[in-house]
Amino acid sequence: MPKREIPPVALRPERYAVGIDLGGTNIKFGVVSAAGKIVRRARIPTLAARGPKKALRRVVATIRRFARDYEIAQVGMGVAGLIDHKLGIIRLPPNLPGWDGTPVKDIIEKATGIPASVGNDVNACVLGEHLFGAGKGRRDVFCLTLGTGIGGGIIANGRLVVGANHAAGEVGHTTIFPDGQMCKCGSRGCLECYAGAEYIVQRALALLRTLGPKLKSRSLIRRYTRNHPENLTTKVISRAARHGDPLALEVIRETGYYVGLGIANVIHLLDPEVVVIGGGISGFGKPLLTAIQATVDERTPRFEDWRLEIRLSELGDDAGVLGASQFRRYI
């Protein structure tokens, strides 16, 4: 552990950081105070297909607009993909076809004169939760984002762990069933094949087909989708569960079991003090958390006074913007 403690946020109170969450559809901005409050927000469409140059021109314009009203000390951006954290170059972004190799850091710095950092979007989330959210004050934090894909980010010893190839934290592609189904990634039995959004929906539909006519007629999932299974989403499952639908609850319980298997392995390897669950699927809420906790308890026998909490994200959608705003000190 470093002998000298570094204060988490290095901004003088009168200075601000801009955090940017660059997605395939939208670019979200936040002007973040030294206390971790978002004092101004903006959102512009990515229009990714028109290429990175045009989009980044609009990003730069937005930063300049902020700079008229705030003293901006640093800019940070989170992007899905294998980001070169050191050079600030986007590599193989899944949602930004044609953007591979874009030197985002350089472009922003040259255009604005403000130091910029670029990192993976899930790394932004874990940093946000570590500095301002559910992992505040804890030196060892793991954050999972559950959605279409399943991502992970690591804070160990109070520092971001990016790995030798900028690819650390890929909990979604850890194997939970060695002989399980093929994953798009080329491996087999990955956590994502069981707890990714589309697989959850598929499982719910498969379960629905096994119901007898009486139970089927009572199913809230069936009612909410108006008997059009193609309309089923994890949000519908969430809503059905809140109203007590047994099949929806069973699907959530199963999802929690799978996620719990992945988290138990994370706990054995990293021994985090807090595991934070974020992303859209974390909207399953309490029943999901309960099932995760039960699996983790079964799989990670722990001693008394063991420091471990599994919590839902506190920052929700803001985690990425808040974390990215503080990348400078961490990558």
Place this chain on the structure above:
Amino acid sequence: MPKREIPPVALRPERYAVGIDLGGTNIKFGVVSAAGKIVRRARIPTLAARGPKKALRRVVATIRRFARDYEIAQVGMGVAGLIDHKLGIIRLPPNLPGWDGTPVKDIIEKATGIPASVGNDVNACVLGEHLFGAGKGRRDVFCLTLGTGIGGGIIANGRLVVGANHAAGEVGHTTIFPDGQMCKCGSRGCLECYAGAEYIVQRALALLRTLGPKLKSRSLIRRYTRNHPENLTTKVISRAARHGDPLALEVIRETGYYVGLGIANVIHLLDPEVVVIGGGISGFGKPLLTAIQATVDERTPRFEDWRLEIRLSELGDDAGVLGASQFRRYI
């Protein structure tokens, strides 16, 4: 990543460090130069059952003996168990009954006046390999020790990761088969239940029983154990494999598959540049490494120029002493 690079070894050339590997049977010592060479060695019996006080008195006497001939700047000790790295207290040591709670750091410092650090034995190994061995010059290293138990140690960003409960790196208890056999730890399907020494031996015996009389009569394992299966050890399997025994090679291949499953998950989570395989079972050598590599390649689809090597330990039995000698700067 820290902006300021810290040189790995902080000793002035004329100063030395003492590394100690405290095992259930023996205590091994090394006087380590700033260049990472062991310039003097000692080994005394632990006599663990007589209690920690007597053993530590002999440890202190040995350190004092060294201090007559060398300027000793620091002492470090690696011990199996859940060590409080900060306070230097041994907790729940599996091989030292009655030693729970022993404040080893305090005892050594008070008696010798030399700064002492105490850490987990596998953390000592990974630090040794990182500073002086197969992981030299790499900032992200994972080390597995394969033996009766399976341990792991993590270097991330050039720093030791001990976790919130001093329990990080426990790759032996990550689940590889969720519905697998019960483990002594209370969980199920742990890597250790498939690749721990006694399970390897059991598997070899089970395979031996399935052989027809002709193949059985040719089995080197059967010959080396003189038809006494209770004499079978992993060393015998190793020897039989070196002489081409098909059953021994099959057992090693299977072991590599299991270890590979565990390592693949480590790679997804930590993205190390080097994975170092140590411990007695690493004596299986090349066939083990080949099987591990094949499984990892299947499970972790990687891009071109990906930085990852899986290597056998370079320091062997010395890793623990060498790493422990440098604990001071890392824990």
